[in-house]
Amino acid sequence: MHPTVPRAAARIAAAFALACCTLSSHAADKYPSKPIKMIVPHSPGSTADMVARTVAEGLGNRMGQPVYVENNAGAAGIPGTRQLTTAAPDGYTIAIVSSNHATNPGLYKHLPYDSIKDITPISIIGTSPMVMVVSGDSSYKTAQDLVAAAKAKPGGISFGSSGKGTILHLAAEMFLDKTGVKMLHVPYRGVNTMMTDLMGGQIQMAFLGIPSALPQIKAGKLVALGITTTHRAESLPNVPTLAEAGVKDYNYEAWVALIGPAGLPPAVTERLQGEVGKVLATPSAREVFSAQGFVPVGSTPAVASQAIKSEISKSLVLIKRASISAE
Known part of the structure; x- marks a missing residue:
C-alpha cells in the first residue's frame, strides 16, 4: 500500500470528526x-x-x-x-x-x-431526610428504648410502611439491619391509613417523610425518635439523627x-x-x-x-x- 494512503485516510477522518463536532456544537x-x-x-x-x-x-x-x-x-x-x-x-x-x-x-x-x-x-x-416515629403515647422515648424492647421480644413489635419495597420500608429494614433486631413488617397501600393505625396503636413504629409527619408531631400525636440522614432536619432541630441516637452508620434519604x-x-x-x-x-x-x-x-x-x-x-x-x- 502506498504510504500516502494511510495519511490521506487519517486526514479525511480528522476532517469528518471536526465537522461532526462543529455540527454538534452548533446544534x-x-x-x-x-x-x-x-x-x-x-x-x-x-x-x-x-x-x-x-x-x-x-x-x-x-x-x-x-x-x-x-x-x-x-x-x-x-x-x-x-x-x-x-x-x-x-x-x-x-x-x-x-x-x-x-x-x-x-x-x-x-x-x-x-x-x-x-x-x-x-x-x-x-x-x-425521613423520620422514625412512634405514637404520642408510646412508652418508647428514644431509639434505644425501641431497640431494647425489640431485642427482648424478637418479632413482637411491628412497623408499618407505605408498601413492600418502598423507601419507607427500606428505611426501616436498614434500621433493623444496623441494630440487629427483628420486627414484624405491616405493609399498607398508602401513608394515611398507616399513620392512623400508628397513632391508634395497631402498629408501633414507622418511617415517614417529614412533611407527612410534621403536623402530627407538632400536635403530639406522633413522637420523632430519629432523623435518617447524617444531618438534623431544619424543621425538627431538636430531634437527633439516628446515628446520634446510637444507630451506628445509619444514613438513608429520599x-x-x-x-x-x-x-x-x-x-x-x-x-x-x-x-x-x-x-x-x-x-x-x-x-x-x-x-x-x-x-x-x-x-x-x-x-x-x-x-x-x-x-x-x-x-x-x-x-x-x-x-x-x-x-
Missing part, C-alpha cells in the same frame, strides 16, 4: 429551539410532581422555551421511566425520577430498561433527580445541569422545596451518575437481605 448553541417535555412517573400533586413543576417552570423561564410536565404514573414509576428511555436523546424529553428508580432493579426481575445504562444522569435535584435518555449530548446535559442549578438557587424554588421537606442540591452529571449507582447498590443489598419481592 447545542441553538438548544432549545422548541418546547421540552418533562416526564414525571408520579401522580399529579405528589411530592415529586410539585418539585418537577417548580423545576420545569424555572427552566422554561431561563431557557426561553416552555417545559411542560407530563405525568405517567403507576406501576412504581416503570411506565414513565420506560417512556423516557425510549425517547430520542436530543434534550427535548427529560424526566424527574425519585428513589424508586433505585429500588425497582431489586424488586422487579424483568424491567423494560436498564436503570443505569439506558439513562443520562443530569443532576440530583434534591434530597430529603431524593429526586433529573435524567435524560442514554446518549444525551454532553453539551445539552451540561446546559440543563447549569440552568437547573440556577433555578434551585432562587428563593421561590427554595421555598417550595422546603415545604416538601427537600434540600436543593443541583449536582453535576458525574455526581448524579455516581449517586444513582450507589443508591441502586444500597437498595439491592437491603432488598436481598430482607427477601423483599414486588407485590
Whole structure:
C-alpha cells in the first residue's frame, strides 16, 4: 500500500470528526429551539410532581422555551421511566425520577430498561431526610428504648410502611439491619391509613417523610425518635439523627433527580445541569422545596451518575437481605 494512503485516510477522518463536532456544537448553541417535555412517573400533586413543576417552570423561564410536565404514573414509576428511555436523546424529553428508580432493579426481575445504562444522569435535584416515629403515647422515648424492647421480644413489635419495597420500608429494614433486631413488617397501600393505625396503636413504629409527619408531631400525636440522614432536619432541630441516637452508620434519604435518555449530548446535559442549578438557587424554588421537606442540591452529571449507582447498590443489598419481592 502506498504510504500516502494511510495519511490521506487519517486526514479525511480528522476532517469528518471536526465537522461532526462543529455540527454538534452548533446544534447545542441553538438548544432549545422548541418546547421540552418533562416526564414525571408520579401522580399529579405528589411530592415529586410539585418539585418537577417548580423545576420545569424555572427552566422554561431561563431557557426561553416552555417545559411542560407530563405525568405517567403507576406501576412504581416503570411506565414513565420506560417512556423516557425510549425517547430520542436530543434534550427535548427529560424526566424527574425519585428513589424508586433505585429500588425497582431489586424488586422487579424483568424491567423494560436498564436503570443505569439506558439513562443520562443530569443532576440530583434534591434530597430529603425521613423520620422514625412512634405514637404520642408510646412508652418508647428514644431509639434505644425501641431497640431494647425489640431485642427482648424478637418479632413482637411491628412497623408499618407505605408498601413492600418502598423507601419507607427500606428505611426501616436498614434500621433493623444496623441494630440487629427483628420486627414484624405491616405493609399498607398508602401513608394515611398507616399513620392512623400508628397513632391508634395497631402498629408501633414507622418511617415517614417529614412533611407527612410534621403536623402530627407538632400536635403530639406522633413522637420523632430519629432523623435518617447524617444531618438534623431544619424543621425538627431538636430531634437527633439516628446515628446520634446510637444507630451506628445509619444514613438513608429520599431524593429526586433529573435524567435524560442514554446518549444525551454532553453539551445539552451540561446546559440543563447549569440552568437547573440556577433555578434551585432562587428563593421561590427554595421555598417550595422546603415545604416538601427537600434540600436543593443541583449536582453535576458525574455526581448524579455516581449517586444513582450507589443508591441502586444500597437498595439491592437491603432488598436481598430482607427477601423483599414486588407485590
